[in-house]
Amino acid sequence: MSCSFLLGNRSVVVVLPSVFAGLGLGLSLIVAIGAQNLFVLRQGIRREHLLAVVAVCALSDAILIVLGVSGVGLVLQAVPWLLTVVRWAGAAFLVGYGVLAARRALRPSGETLRVDGGATSAPSPRAGGTAVRTRPARTTLAAALATCLALTWLNPHVYLDTVFLLGSVASTHGDDRWAFALGACVASVLWFTSLGFGARWLGRWLDTPRAWRILDAVIAVVMFAIAISLVLPH
Numbered sequence: 001m002s003c004s005f006l007l008g009n010r011s012v013v014v015v016l017p018s019v020f021a022g023l024g025l026g027l028s029l030i031v032a033i034g035a036q037n038l039f040v041l042r043q044g045i046r047r048e049h050l051l052a053v054v055a056v057c058a059l060s061d062a063i064l065i066v067l068g069v070s071g072v073g074l075v076l077q078a079v080p081w082l083l084t085v086v087r088w089a090g091a092a093f094l095v096g097y098g099v100l101a102a103r104r105a106l107r108p109s110g111e112t113l114r115v116d117g118g119a120t121s122a123p124s125p126r127a128g129g130t131a132v133r134t135r136p137a138r139t140t141l142a143a144a145l146a147t148c149l150a151l152t153w154l155n156p157h158v159y160l161d162t163v164f165l166l167g168s169v170a171s172t173h174g175d176d177r178w179a180f181a182l183g184a185c186v187a188s189v190l191w192f193t194s195l196g197f198g199a200r201w202l203g204r205w206l207d208t209p210r211a212w213r214i215l216d217a218v219i220a221v222v223m224f225a226i227a228i229s230l231v232l233p234h
Helices: 003-007 012-030 035-046 050-078 082-106 141-153 156-171 174-197 199-205 209-231
Strands: none
């Protein structure tokens, strides 16, 4: 899907706010801790079929975003008053999402993200109590892609977040909704690429409760800001 198709004849400068809005919301939704992100991080740490996994995740998100923007946009064109309902429903959902993120930041559970790229055996008395690291069995490409697809398409939250929420918020941007969708797609590519290929460094950085508190705090702030922007007069 080319940028010219997404943006049409509109000036790049004019649609930039919608692009950045889609980028911000896309990142806010996608960085939440979930099974898909954990899988990508683990594949990155193990350096197994990483490019294929990242490509499948990003492409799946792009398809879901386009479906959401197309479907919700058609419904709203047929029933214009739904735009107001969608705007307030989207704002309410974002506030709820932000409250949960803020709660995790203020009252953390103490859990950390631990994704080990290798297996460590029990200390051996003959080795002087030193743990011996063994190489884990390598995952096949077919198994990795099947797991990735299952974690993406069998997750009910992906339809709520990507198809309904992103599609609904995109519809509030009117003619610039495809610019919003483009920003959301770019967010997906940036996130999965950074998560996968930066996994070795990121895995260590996220291995503390404080790191997740900071991340959740950022998510909460972005969610509240977007929710406010939806209900302000356009």
